[in-house]
Amino acid sequence: MAAATVRAQFRVETSSRSLGYNLPQRLGRALWLPMLLMALMLFGAGMALGIVRASEIADGSAADTIATLQHVQAGLMFLGFASVFSAISFAIARILGQLRAGGGEVQEAAGRTVQTLRMPGTAKLFLVLMMMAMATLVVASILHFVFAADIDPTPASLADAEDRFVVLEGVRRLGIAVYLFAILLGLATIIRVLRFQAVRLRELPREEPVR
């Protein structure tokens, strides 16, 4: 049973055993690899479609085919970016999990009270922003596919397709920027956890063993 405690500079939970991984960390351990593999496949598909589109342009194909391919290619490539940034976020969560579970196990092995840092504000923001960024990129990619299916060989439709591409391009970029900022916060959380570990390790020899 863990109890919340406020100690100098850190909010911690105290327990007699290591608390192990929390839910986001368990998800991170399970999902980083599927996300990475999906990203690699989507990057390959996006590149292949880029080559197909270039060849259509060189052959002087219909403008609506070229515009359709532009939307689909961008959708695939940015689903790839959504996946690879998810994989990075999950890998960071996995590192935080190793620090949480491993740090607790070390204190437990030393026979001392186990203190585990409560989830810092940067970690909570990391999770929220990561989900927002993923949603932004996935929705933008889906809209690319929807707009691609809506293109007719008329000047008005082609102009609409171009305008929609311009807006979605900006939205995708914002999604990536938010993802990068979320990753920044995830890494900043690692700094805080390492700081806590260094402080806690130096405290252990001065404490009486509880077992």
Place this chain on the structure above:
Amino acid sequence: MTVLAELVRRPPPDADPTRTLRIRNVAIAVGLAGLAAVAAALVVNVLVATGDAGADNLLWTFGASVAGFATLKLAIALVLTGIVVRLWMRVDAVKAALPELKADAGPREAVSDGDIDTPFGRATLTEKAPGLLPPQAMARIMWKPMLLMGPMLVAAGLVLSLVNTGADDPDTRQALSAWTQGTQFLGEAMLLAAISFLLGTILAGLREGGGEVQESLGLAVKTLRMPASAKAFLALMAMGLMLGVAQLVLYGIAAYVDDPATWFAWLGPLRELSLGILLSGIVLALFTIGTVLGFQHWRIRQIIETGR
């Protein structure tokens, strides 16, 4: 200057671990600036699409967005330098605490060098701490020039995009557009390479620090062998960086060809692929760091429980 000094020096062994690193807050502020640049570019893109601004503006919003990404990556690199510093403080804390926590194992037995199995993969058993692996030694050197060159290239591309916004001649536009994209994406690739090298520097610190702690206690030194994920990370990083250079060369050609639309149609995905591959390498580097940390906690527990 004090903040910059935090980046490059190992803190003294008696450094106060409760002290907060200013670099962390600086990095978050830099990251917010990058986010703001990309958000501003989105607003202009919407204005262009609704007809409230000229299509010319898309040239500079491209430059500004990529510059925003570069700013965010620079911020990530700054945070990673903070992690390097904090890891050394952790090494010093373990060195200070372990002699009093470890079980008394009696007189030390002779160590015969060799390989052992651990829950985290194969490890080596040695008398003395092994040195750094060549890629780790290289990473410690290379992150600095990459971090310097990346933003310079992105800034150069931003200037080109601003010049292009006011250009009238179609040939000039084609050339400036091609060089903007090529230059900025090589800059982005270099920034991701700097991040990769910093992750390599973290792995170097974990290897060196782990060996240092065990050797200081007079114990046999157990060091994890280079995991397959680390090897794949190196391969992806090299491939991504080479593609980043290749796309600049190819954009240099596309700047003067007769059918730029065909070239731009496949060079766009190519430059994104180079960044995607570098990012995939970063995933594997982070996975490796997690594995090494798990190994270190396992080894610390082993020393506490068995004294060996």
